[in-house]
Amino acid sequence: xxxxxxxxVFETNSxxxxxxxxxxxNILDKKLNNIEFAIGEFGWECRIIYDVNTKxxxxxxxxxxxxxxxxxxxxxxxxxNNNIEYNFETPEYETWExxxxxxxxxxxxxxxxxxxxDEFLNICEDENKLMRYLxxxxxxxxxxxxxxxxxxxxxxxxxxEEYYKGN
Numbered sequence: 170x171x172x173x174x175x176x177x178v179f180e181t182n183s184x185x186x187x188x189x190x191x192x193x194x195n196i197l198d199k200k201l202n203n204i205e206f207a208i209g210e211f212g213w214e215c216r217i218i219y220d221v222n223t224k225x226x227x228x229x230x231x232x233x234x235x236x237x238x239x240x241x242x243x244x245x246x247x248x249x250n251n252n253i254e255y256n257f258e259t260p261e262y263e264t265w266e267x268x269x270x271x272x273x274x275x276x277x278x279x280x281x282x283x284x285x286x287d288e289f290l291n292i293c294e295d296e297n298k299l300m301r302y303l304x305x306x307x308x309x310x311x312x313x314x315x316x317x318x319x320x321x322x323x324x325x326x327x328x329x330e331e332y333y334k335g336n
Contacts, residue, residue, distance in 0.1 A: 185213045185281040185314045189289055191298060192307035200304045203254040206244075208233065208278035215313040221303055227310055228302070231290060233260050233275050234283045240293040247296045 205222050206229040218224060232240050241257060248255050261276040280286065292298045302308050 186312070187211065187281065188311040190307075190309050190311075191292065191302045192305045193301075194305065194307055195297070195301065196307055197300055197304040198306050201253070203256070204248070204303070206255060206257040208258050208260060208275070210277075210279045211310075211312055212279060212281045213312075213314040216311075218310040218312070219306060219308075224303055224308070224310060227280070228290075228292070229257065230278045230280050231283055231286045232293075233278055234280055235286060235290065237290055240290060243293045244299065247293075247299050250296065251300065 201221050204225050207222070207226045209223070209226040209230050211227055211230065218227065228244075229241075232238065245255065260278065262273050263276045264271060264273045266272070292302055
């Protein structure tokens with residue numbers, strides 16, 4: 170049996186996994202002039218996300234599903250301060266009633282276990298961290314699951330080098 174001791178991480182008994190890495194290095198090597206904050210779905214798929222717009226999509230979707238809309242203005246201020254243009258997809262909501270209570274939810278968009286992203290969403294409060302998250306080639310998201318016999322054995326250094334060779 171392998172024993173791994175971890176600190177500053179959360180774990181669940183879920184089979185889906187998401188890991189977010191924000192570099193401490195001030196490397197902003199993928200800075201774009203325009204970022205698309207679209208709504209996405211992030212569940213069980215096995216992949217490594219390095220590109221700016223997909224990292225922006227993950228962040229924006231987390232904000233929407235966790236109903237932390239005040240963070241959008243904080244992102245806009247930071248991007249404005251750095252002369253970066255942006256577009257935010259307009260979300261659609263659905264409302265339903267259950268046992269006499271009305272509920273509203275994001276119609277499209279999903280992050281598995283988004284309720285665990287509160288600490289990650291604090292990134293919107295820190296200009297330096299947000300910029301490193303979005304624009305550093307050393308910051309990435311890994312998504313996956315432990316139910317797929319075909320899940321990838323991720324070698325981050327190798328995948329990182331391969332990704333940036335062609336980009």
